[in-house]
Structures are given as C-alpha cells and as structure tokens.
Amino acid sequence: MNMGTSHRLSKSRFLAGLRCQKSLWLECHAPELADPVEETRQALFDQGHQVGALARERYAGGVLVSEDHLHSAQALDTTRRLLAEGVRCLYEGAFWHDGVLVRADILFRQNDEEWVLLEVKSSTSVKPEHLPDLAVQVYVLRGAGLPVTSARLLFMNKDYVYQGGAYDLGELFVEQDLTQEVETLLPEIPAHLKVMRQMLAGPLPDVPIGRRCAEPYQCRFFGYCHRSLPEYPVTELPRASADLLDSLIANGYYSLCDVPLEYPGLNDRQRAVCYLART
Structure with a gap:
C-alpha cells in the first residue's frame, strides 16, 4: 500500500x-x-x-x-x-x-x-x-x-x-x-x-473561472485563479447563470466594462450593471 x-x-x-x-x-x-x-x-x-x-x-x-x-x-x-x-x-x-x-x-x-x-x-x-x-x-x-x-x-x-x-x-x-x-x-x-x-500526471489543466469557484462553497484557490481579473470582473454580475458566465469568459469578456449591452442572455438589471461599470 x-x-x-x-x-x-x-x-x-x-x-x-x-x-x-x-x-x-x-x-x-x-x-x-x-x-x-x-x-x-x-x-x-x-x-x-x-x-x-x-x-x-x-x-x-x-x-x-x-x-x-x-x-x-x-x-x-x-x-x-x-x-x-x-x-x-x-x-x-x-x-x-x-x-x-x-x-x-x-x-x-x-x-x-x-x-x-x-x-x-x-x-x-x-x-x-x-x-x-x-x-x-x-x-x-x-x-x-x-x-x-x-x-x-x-x-x-x-x-x-x-x-x-x-x-x-x-x-x-x-x-x-x-x-x-x-x-x-x-x-x-x-x-x-x-x-x-x-x-x-500532466501539467496544470486550463480550466476557466466560473460559478463553480464559489459554489457550493469558495474554492481554496479562489484568490490564485482570480488574481489577474480586472477591477469589475464579470463574476460580479448579479444572478448570472453558470451558462451565461461561462459564455462571457469563453468569448473573452472578463470585465463588466467590456460586455456589450446587447450580449445575449443579459437581463435588464445585468445590462444596467454593465452600463454603470463603464461610466
């Protein structure tokens, strides 16, 4: 053993x-x-x-x-x-x-x-x-x-x-x-x-951040994986589903300031947050 x-x-x-x-x-x-x-x-x-x-x-x-x-x-x-x-x-x-x-x-x-x-x-x-x-x-x-x-x-x-x-x-x-x-x-x-x-047995896998980082509890490596995020990260988008968050990150949107207001899946509140982040 x-x-x-x-x-x-x-x-x-x-x-x-x-x-x-x-x-x-x-x-x-x-x-x-x-x-x-x-x-x-x-x-x-x-x-x-x-x-x-x-x-x-x-x-x-x-x-x-x-x-x-x-x-x-x-x-x-x-x-x-x-x-x-x-x-x-x-x-x-x-x-x-x-x-x-x-x-x-x-x-x-x-x-x-x-x-x-x-x-x-x-x-x-x-x-x-x-x-x-x-x-x-x-x-x-x-x-x-x-x-x-x-x-x-x-x-x-x-x-x-x-x-x-x-x-x-x-x-x-x-x-x-x-x-x-x-x-x-x-x-x-x-x-x-x-x-x-x-x-x-291999190298560090490339896994994008997402809701899993904080659910059902915060990962021990949350800080390490989020260390390079901008001031207003998309992970702070209120009530964002896992699918929406994964979609934003997969398309290269890490900052709320960069998310297009017409992005598919955003509700009115989320659009307002993105708008306020860039003003």
Missing part, C-alpha cells in the same frame, strides 16, 4: 476533482498557493467539529480513532485493530482502497453482517454535493472489506428550538437514508478516479 501524500486522493480531494480539475491539481502539486483561512471559514470548520462531537453523543458508546490527517498510516492501523477487537461503533475510522483514503464520521454495526455509514453535516438539508461525498466513502469502505449496506446523512433540524440546558439530540438532528441514491453513483467512481489520476 503506497501512502505517498502528494498524489494521494482523499474524500475531499475527490470532491474537489469532481468540481474542478484545476483545484485538485493545485491541491496535490501546489497547496502553498491556497488562500489563507479567513475567520469566517475557520468558524465554519469549528462549527463542523462541534456538530460532529454532538453527533457522536447521539450515537454514544463508540470508539474514536484519534490520529489526525498527518498520521494516516497509524489511523489505518488503529481502525483495523478496533475492528478485529469487535468494536460495534467507530468514530473517524480510516479506510484505504484504490488509492483513496477516507475517514468515516460514524460507523455502527446494524447486525453481525452489516454496517451503517453516517455522514454528519452542519447543514439543514440534503444537498447535491452530499451524494458523491457518501458514494466515495461507501466505495472505499466496501473495497476495504467492510460490508456497508446503508449510507445515511445526519444533518441539523431547522425546526429545532433550543430550550436551554443540554441539547435534545434526538430532536437536534435529522437522519435521512440515501442508500438508493448512493448506489446509483457507485459504478461511476472508478472512471472518475482514472480521469483524476491521468490529469494529475
């Missing part, structure tokens, strides 16, 4: 590669070009850790694999040992298959033959990006020999009202079974991995 870190894929890198190959290439080859972590983003990370801790309280009695991302080999060893000892609930278990490392938020035995995967999110609903998140984990877990038969998302209940004191963990979270949706994605994962590895 080769655990070299430069081209090693993880869940987060796999998801980055689905979103933008350039982002994955930079993550593997030039991580020093990433934007500094701002306070707001750090606050989101901290919130995620807090939600994860509460989720473990809801599924109490498990064992935490405490080794961090800098000690992946040790985390894999600890996970194998705990499973061999018959642990029935595992937090942050580490698994490796087909060159991909994943850390599962919560795993518990449904019976002696089947395991349930729980991915914990601080969101208040299921989002499209959660499905490949679960799918790559199931792919790796099964490939590593763990018979996962159920993939579920645990997210925050938007209707929960805190009454003070200890949280009502049964009401704080919503659990949704996404196994059927995940199963439909599993056959696609080997092909995705092949494409990513081929891309990583």
